[in-house]
Each structure stands twice: as C-alpha cells, then as structure tokens.
Amino acid sequence: MNPLNLLRTESPNELHRALDTYTTEAMVAAFVDDQTNAVASVRAIAGELARAVDAALPLIDAGGRLIYAGAGTSGRLGLLDSVELLPTFSWAQDRAIAVLAGGRDAVYRAIEGAEDSSDAGVADIRVLKLTENDVVLVLAASGSTPYAIGAIEAANAAGALTIGFANNRGAAVTSKAKIGITLDTGPEIISGSTRLKAGTSQKIALNTFSSALMVRLNKVYGNLMVDVKPTNTKLIQRCVNLTVLATACSDAVARQALSACGFHVKTAIVMIERKIDAAAARKLLAQVNGSVRRALDAPRDE
Numbered sequence: 557m558n559p560l561n562l563l564r565t566e567s568p569n570e571l572h573r574a575l576d577t578y579t580t581e582a583m584v585a586a587f588v589d590d591q592t593n594a595v596a597s598v599r600a601i602a603g604e605l606a607r608a609v610d611a612a613l614p615l616i617d618a619g620g621r622l623i624y625a626g627a628g629t630s631g632r633l634g635l636l637d638s639v640e641l642l643p644t645f646s647w648a649q650d651r652a653i654a655v656l657a658g659g660r661d662a663v664y665r666a667i668e669g670a671e672d673s674s675d676a677g678v679a680d681i682r683v684l685k686l687t688e689n690d691v692v693l694v695l696a697a698s699g700s701t702p703y704a705i706g707a708i709e710a711a712n713a714a715g716a717l718t719i720g721f722a723n724n725r726g727a728a729v730t731s732k733a734k735i736g737i738t739l740d741t742g743p744e745i746i747s748g749s750t751r752l753k754a755g756t757s758q759k760i761a762l763n764t765f766s767s768a769l770m771v772r773l774n775k776v777y778g779n780l781m782v783d784v785k786p787t788n789t790k791l792i793q794r795c796v797n798l799t800v801l802a803t804a805c806s807d808a809v810a811r812q813a814l815s816a817c818g819f820h821v822k823t824a825i826v827m828i829e830r831k832i833d834a835a836a837a838r839k840l841l842a843q844v845n846g847s848v849r850r851a852l853d854a855p856r857d858e
Contacts, residue, residue: 677706699727
C-alpha cells in the first residue's frame with residue numbers, strides 16, 4: 557500500500573525499515589545483496605536491449621553518433637559510457653557525445669535544480685544538429701525528469717532513434733522514446749537513493765548496449781578487444797597481449813608487427829596470420845569492413 561502514491565523507486569523498502577539499527581556487517585551485506593536486483597532487472601529486458609542494438613546498428617554503421625542525455629547519476633553514467641568507448645574500441649570522441657543537465661559543472665557536483673528544465677534538454681540536443689542516423693539514449697530513474705523528456709522530444713523531432721531508460725513502469729521517458737526500456741529495480745534500501753541499484757542497472761544496461769553494438773561493428777575478434785586505443789603504457793602492453801592471444805605468436809613477433817602498424821591490434825593480427833605487410837593488412841581489413849575474422853578467412857592470392 558502506498559498512501560503517498562510514490563514511484564516505486566521512491567517508496568520505502570519494506571525489507572529494511574530498521575536499516576539504521578543493523579550491524580555494519582549486516583548493513584553492508586544488505587546493500588550488496590540488493591544489487592543483485594539490478595542484474596535481474598536488466599536480465600528481464602535482455603530481449604528489448606537486443607532489439608535496441610539491432611535498431612541502432614545500421615544507423616551507426618552509416619555514420620551516426622551515439623548521444624547520451626540525462627540528469628544527476630543517470631547523466632553521469634551516460635557520460636562515463638561515452639568516454640570509455642575511445643580507449644576500449646577506438647571509437648571517435650565526436651561520435652559518442654554526452655549531455656548532462658547542468659553542463660560540465662554537474663559532472664563534479666550535484667546541481668539538482670538543473671533537471672527541472674525541459675527547455676534545457678531541448679536546447680542541449682538541438683545544438684548537436686542531429687541527423688536521422690543518430691542514436692539518442694536518454695536515462696532517468698524516475699522516468700519523468702523534465703530535462704530528459706525535453707531531450708527525447710527534441711531528438712524525436714530531429715528524426716533520430718531514441719532509446720529511453722527508466723526505472724519505473726509507465727514512465728514518460730520510455731513511452732515517448734521510439735524504444736522504451738524499463739529497468740524495474742523497485743524500492744531502494746535507502747528510500748529514493750537511485751544512485752544505488754537503479755544506477756547499477758543503468759550502468760549494466762549501457763555497458764551491455766554499447767559493448768554489443770561495438771561487437772557488431774567488428775571492434776572485437778572472438779572476445780578480444782582488438783580495436784583498443786593504446787593511449788598509455790598499460791594499453792600498449794595490452795595490445796601486445798591481445799596480439800599474442802589471437803595469433804599464438806611470441807611477444808617479440810607481436811611487438812614487431814605492432815610497431816610496423818602503429819600498434820593497431822587488428823592490423824597486426826592480419827599481418828601475422830596472413831604473412832603480409834601492414835599496408836596489405838590494412839587494405840584487406842578495409843575490404844571487409846574491419847572484420848578480422850573475415851579478413852583471415854578471405855581467399856588468398858595465388
């Protein structure tokens with residue numbers, strides 16, 4: 557019974573009414589255990605998430621951008637997903653853009669009132685000059701955040717594919733989106749604190765969506781991240797390790813091939829397996845839309 561007609565994400569969790577009396581060990585266990593509900597909520601909509609990936613794929617493959625929009629925790633999670641695509645998949649920064657209610661300042665501190673303006677959501681989307689190939693992911697735990705709704709409406713008006721994520725059923729963010737995804741996480745252990753399992757569910761959903769999309773865009777060979785951007789010492793070594801794993805070559809052979817191709821793992825793999833130089837490997841990859849598997853399976857010249 558909910559006499560205040562609260563959203564499920566705002567309602568008190570009946571299992572933990574006496575949270576402040578728990579021992580520290582019991583409290584920590586309760587927080588951790590409740591996170592499993594985030595996983596369950598994403599598992600429940602796996603089919604819808606797959607449909608979203610399939611709908612986005614031809615648009616992104618045709619040059620579209622991934623645009624993330626949200627406020628507070630949801631907006632920061634969208635920003636995090638957008639930023640991580642460059643080092644993980646060499647995805648161009650100008651093709652993964654996040655807008656956040658309150659702008660850059662909201663990344664570092666809570667600007668709670670910023671989410672109340674639908675006009676701000678409209679303006680932040682309009683400035684991006686969307687095309688019909690763009691894919692706009694809008695996140696709001698409540699599903700009724702004015703900023704998020706404004707962003708969806710502006711993206712719809714521009715003809716972009718809109719994917720809305722919310723943590724309450726029947727939310728405006730999901731009903732207004734072309735593809736609506738409800739992550740039904742239920743009440744939080746600390747009532748209304750949707751940075752907990754609601755936030756976790758959004759992180760899982762975004763990770764899953766973008767990673768699956770990148771696999772479909774040939775950024776992965778087997779389950780190896782072969783389009784990694786070697787921006788630091790750790791990632792340079794990862795390039796070597798990935799090349800060794802993919803080809804069973806020695807560390808020295810991997811480094812030699814990588815050095816010849818600017819540490820591009822895909823190219824190095826094709827060079828080693830096909831016994832060709834970097835230029836030929838790049839040409840072959842270009843012919844098969846960057847697919848390492850297809851490049852390795854392509855007929856060899858006599």
